[in-house]
Amino acid sequence: MFTKKNLISALLAISALNLSLASNAAFALSAEEQKGLDISMEAKKRDLGWQDSTADMVMLLRNQQGQESIREIKMKSLEVLDDGDKSLTIFNKPRDVKGTAFLSFSHPVDADEQWLFLPALKRVKRISSRNKSGPFMGSEFAFEDLSSFEVEKYSYKYLGVEELNGLTNFKVEQYPVDENSGYTRRIVWLDTLEYRIHKIDFYDRKDSLLKTLTFSGYKQYLAKHWRADIQEMINHQNGKSTELKWSNYNFKTGLNDSDFNRNSLKRAR
Amino acid sequence: MRDKLYNFVGKNPFWVILVCITFAIIAGMGAQKLEFKSDYRVFFSEENPQLTAFESMQKVYAKSDNVSFVVVPKDGNVFTAEHLAALKALTKESWQVPYSTRVDSVTNFQYTYAEEDDMIVEDLVMSTGNLTNDKLDKIKNIAISEPLLVNKIISKTGHVSVVNVTVQLPGVDPMAETPEVAASVRAIKAQFLADHPEVDVYLSGMIMMNTSFGEASINDGTTLIPLMFLVVIITIGLLLRTITGTIATVLVIIMSIVTTMGLAGWLGFYLTGPSSSAPTMILTLAVADCIHILTSMFYEMRQGADKRTAIARSIKINLQPIFLTSITTAIGFLSMNFSDSPPFRDLGNLVAIGVMLAFVFSVTIFPALLTVLPVRVKVQSEGKKDIMAKLADFVIAKRKVLLPLTSVLIIASIMFIPNNELNDDFVKYFDETVPYRAATDFMQDNLSGMMVVEISVKTGKSSGINDPKYLRSVSDFSDWLRERPETDHVNTITDTLKRLNKNMHADDPSWYKLPDSQEMSAQYLLLYEMSLPYGLDLNNQLDVDKSASKIVVTFKNMTSNELIHIEGEMIAWFAQHAPQYEVDFASPSLMFAHIGQRNIISMLIGTTLALILISILLGVALKSWRFGLISLLPNLAPAAIGFGIWGLYSGQVGLGLSVVIGMTLGIVVDDTVHFLSKYLHARRDKNANPKEAVHYAFDNVGRALWITTFVLVAGFTVLAQSSFKMNADMGFLTALTIFIALIVDFLFLPPLLMLLDKEKATQSVDEVVETPIKKSIEAA
Known part of the structure; x- marks a missing residue:
């Protein structure tokens, strides 16, 4: 039996559904929006089926003064078909964070679930924060720049084609759905051949150009999945930059859900 | 040579006018290139150690230019649902400020807390929809006990809060970026006040300070310079009673300013708070040359000379003294090149250029204009000369009282100099109206x-x-x-x-x-x-x-x-x-804090050098080392007394005032030059005894001195009205010093001359010849 409260919320849900259907019909996607969405769906589709992967990452941070700093991280990821991917990040350097492990269940629209194991405290802590826009380990990458790409995270607009790195590229504008995102939009260049991302421009909340991310050294794994060896992020506003170097990519290593839970955090390495 | 100059000008007045105006226009076009730099950093030279340290720190950490919205709820409590909602909206809107990289407020403070094994990080104020009193109290307690917030973002009692916006100016077009940020912030403020009439908002922070530098100067430009022109027109019009003379003077002044500022533009100068007072100063200083020429010219015309002859004689008499006083003034201002702060170097150079240009124009286009324009002389009573004569009589009669009295006053004022302390508080660079x-x-x-x-x-x-x-x-x-x-x-x-x-x-x-x-x-x-x-x-x-x-x-x-x-x-x-x-x-x-000290030390070197140069010039000009040395006393005393009185009045000496000694030195020297040269002229050429020579000096230059002093004091008093306190204090102390200089030259210098020159006088001047000489002087 429905309580009054439940009834109201059910009614609300139905009317909301109606509204969204109506709005979909009323504001059908324009041709540019549809094409932008299609390209993004195709890009996601072409990379499906990697199941799981592991890789090593070196982060090189530079400030305007020319000072440099290095971070070393191991990343394990698990493909989740009907939701955001799961990822396990294990920190190796600097030495004082060695063994710290970060588990994240990303969700396309809802807040991610995240846990952190702190070896110094010998405890796993669940972190409740909607913030994904802050700098990752003090770098110019935000956590949202590193998390898995899900079609639902953005709305789209196709801007045209442009030559880049000797390839014809689609230029697609993406608008984050999450209001906690640090960006108003991103412009993404994907080559028309393989749908690999070559460049992303990030626009901050006041819509001025904040950062540019470029990808280079693409390699194909399992004759299907393209991964870039190098990602370079340049912050135009503060003059700092961060370079990511990926190595030891492995796919279908046999990881499963049991490697991505609270208990697995403590033994992760 | 002195004759040749006016011979040429008198024969080709139109050519001279044409050439001068063409020169002024071509030079003046450079003024379009002049831009105002609104950045406190301009006060520091590139090699300034504190600036270098600050800039390298800014490169390591994030840059820290900022704007603060100070939000004051009229009911005195930030922690109500309405005010927190308003703050949240303002925080969000602040992200739209151009070049903003960070916004800190009570509402977006990242509050961390624990719930069992969970660690929660969220905005201190998440939603403002249903804030109960309990929740409001909780938020308040967290905020006012958080060391990161209290006193910076929120007041201890929670009655005022700040939304602080950090901006990172790219520095590509510095002249446009600061105004752009300021305009955006003001628009946000206006909209916020319209939406939330129950609060007051103030704007502070480095960006607003930089904006104020520019705006205070523009204000000065639109109010002070016209006011100054008015003072000049009234002074010359009333005291010399000539319309064409006034017009010609105003033209010379305008040309001096336009040419100087134009040249500044061509030479790649930029304007700053202090250097933007250059036009007012040039205006003031340029008047003196014209007054001297006009006074002599009218004197000659009243004596029955026709206009051309009167102009020719006036130029002949005045060329050397005007040149000398212009040079000494320029040297005084050039001493500002020793300043550690580039805007003051620029100010010194600009005024020095302006003063020399004013000299050139006063002896070229000025006589040319006077030749072309109709000039009539009203026969006027010589009553005013009597005042000077009476003053001379008074000074001569009371010299034995005046000398000790003025000496005591001078020493007493000097004793207050230690009351001054170095203080450069950049907030106080602006008066309360800003x-x-x-x-x-x-x-x-x-x-x-x-x-x-x-x-x-x-x-x-x-x-x-x-x-x-x-x-x-x-x-x-x-x-x-x-x-x-x-x-x-x-x-x-x-x-x-x-x-x-x-x-x-x-x-x-x-x-x-x-x-x-x-x-x-x-x-x-x-x-x-x-x-x-x-x-x-x-x-x-x-x-x-x-x-x-x-x-x-x-x-x-x-x-x-x-x-x-x-x-x-x-x-x-x-x-x-x-x-x-x-x-x-x-x-x-x-x-x-450091620049005042650095500047004082370097300015002392500069001023000493200027003093030596000026003294050598005076020695040469007066053809006597003895009088060159004696002149040091009336030249230095005014600044010393000025700073003594300042010590009593305010006692805060900053960047602006540390250049005043060098600056006034060049100006006050003029009075001494004029007075001493007339005194010596009487002593040497007319064989007068010291008393008579003093009387002669009073009769001949007394009037011109007090008129020029009046104009100078008026001009610098106008500058003292600037809302930019640095310029205002500089103007006030300069006006004071110049006024004191006149008093010193009238009341202290003559008794001093009569005392020091006594022995020589009895040796060289015979009692017997005294009377005929006196008669010949009175006849002249």
């Missing part, structure tokens, strides 16, 4: 002062800041600072670490202490950094390698000396307690 000053005063009364010092404590080791020993030192230092009565706020990473440690132990207050291992601290920071939103990261406190952290201290208002003293104590603290770390201190406050 909104920035009002906002900042309000902030000082209700939140915290504007004296900020940034301290970078460096370990030189990667991850060095996580070392418990390091954190202990930084925490102890912060505690030591907080115990000082002058400290308003300390921002330090150790507070964040203590809070995180508490959060990690289920919010147990006994865990509000530093983590006890390197790993723990590093892992807390890793966790915390991953949970922060865009723009609220730790990059403004930690360097990229985590080898250094930055402490930011806000002090109550204090003088430069006090701040330098505290800087010394902070250095001593580290030397005693943590000598292993390299520590840098930097901030705009420190830059301004």
Whole structure:
């Protein structure tokens, strides 16, 4: 039996559904929006089926003064078909964070679930924060720049084609759905051949150009999945930059859900 | 040569006018290139050590130009649902400010707390829809007990709060960026006030200060310069009673200013607060040349000479003294090149150029104009000359009283010089009518002062800041600072670490202490950094390698000396307690605190050099080393008395006033030159005794001296009305010094001459010939 409260919320849900259907019909996607969405769906589709992967990452941070700093991280990821991917990040350097492990269940629209194991405290802590826009380990990458790409995270607009790195590229504008995102939009260049991302421009909340991310050294794994060896992020506003170097990519290593839970955090390495 | 000059001008007046005006127009076109630099950094030369330290610190950490919205609810309580909702809206809107990189407010403060094994990081004020009184109380308690917020973002009692916007100007077009930010911030403020009539908003911060530099100068340009022209027109019109003379003078002044500013543009100068007062100063100084020429010319015409002859004679008589006084004035202003602060060097150079141009125009286009324009002389009573004669009689009669009396007054004033103390408080560069000053005063009364010092404590080791020993030192230092009565706020990473440690132990207050291992601290920071939103990261406190952290201290208002003293104590603290770390201190406050001292020292060198040069010139001009030396006394006394009186009146000496001695030296010397040259003329050429020579000097230049002094004092008094206090104080002290110079030249110098020149007088001047000479002088 429905309580009054439940009834109201059910009614609300139905009317909301109606509204969204109506709005979909009323504001059908324009041709540019549809094409932008299609390209993004195709890009996601072409990379499906990697199941799981592991890789090593070196982060090189530079400030305007020319000072440099290095971070070393191991990343394990698990493909989740009907939701955001799961990822396990294990920190190796600097030495004082060695063994710290970060588990994240990303969700396309809802807040991610995240846990952190702190070896110094010998405890796993669940972190409740909607913030994904802050700098990752003090770098110019935000956590949202590193998390898995899900079609639902953005709305789209196709801007045209442009030559880049000797390839014809689609230029697609993406608008984050999450209001906690640090960006108003991103412009993404994907080559028309393989749908690999070559460049992303990030626009901050006041819509001025904040950062540019470029990808280079693409390699194909399992004759299907393209991964870039190098990602370079340049912050135009503060003059700092961060370079990511990926190595030891492995796919279908046999990881499963049991490697991505609270208990697995403590033994992760 | 003196004859040839006017021969040419008199024969070809139209050509001279044409050439001069063409020159002025071509030069003047450069004025389009002149731009105003609205940035406090212009006050510092590139090699200034405090600026260098500050800039390198800005490169390591994030840059820290800012705008503060000071939000004051009229009901005196920030913590109501309405006001918090308003603050939240303002915080969001602030992200739209151009070049903004960070916005800090009560509502977006990243509040961390524990729930069992969960660590929650969220905005202190999430939604304002259903805030109960309990929730409001909770938010208030968290805010006013958070060391990061209290006194900086929220007042202790919760009646005022600040939304602080950090901006990172790209520096591509500095002239446009600051105004762009200011315009955006003002628009946000206007909209906010329209939406929320129940609050007041003030705007403060570095950007608003920079904006005020520009705006105060533009204000001055539109009010002070017209006012000054009015003073000139009235003075010349009333005192010399000539319309064409006034027109010609105004034209010479305009041409001098336009040409100078135009040349400045061509030469790549830019305008700043101090150098924008150059037009007013040139205006004032250019008048004197014209007055001397007009006075002599009218004198000749009244004596029956026709206009051309009168002009020719006037030029002949005045060319040398005007040239000499222009040169000495220029030297005085050029001494400002020794200043450590580029705007004052620019001011000195601009005025020096202007004064020399004014001299050139006064002896070319000015006589040409007078030749072409109709000039009539009204027969006027010579009553005014009687006043000078009476003054001369008075001074001669009472010389035995005047000399000791004036000497005592001079010495008494000089004794107050030590009352002055060095103080460059950049907030006080503006008077209370400037909104920035009002906002900042309000902030000082209700939140915290504007004296900020940034301290970078460096370990030189990667991850060095996580070392418990390091954190202990930084925490102890912060505690030591907080115990000082002058400290308003300390921002330090150790507070964040203590809070995180508490959060990690289920919010147990006994865990509000530093983590006890390197790993723990590093892992807390890793966790915390991953949970922060865009723009609220730790990059403004930690360097990229985590080898250094930055402490930011806000002090109550204090003088430069006090701040330098505290800087010394902070250095001593580290030397005693943590000598292993390299520590840098930097901030705009420190830059301004040190510049006064640096500037005074370099200006003393400059002024001494100017004094030597001017004395040599005087010695040559007066053809006597003895009188050159005697002239030092009336030349130096005015500035000394001026600073003595300033010591009684205000006692705060900053960048603006440290250049006054050099500047006034060149101007006050003119009076002495005119007086002494006439005195010596009477002594040497007319064989007068000292008393008669004094009388002769009074009769001949007394009037011209008081008229030029009147114009100069009026001009610098007009400058003293500037809302830019640096210019206003400079104007006031200069006016005072020039006025004192006249008094010294009238009341102190003559009795001194009569005393020192006595023995020689009895030797060289015979009692017998005294009467015929006196008669011949009176006849002249």
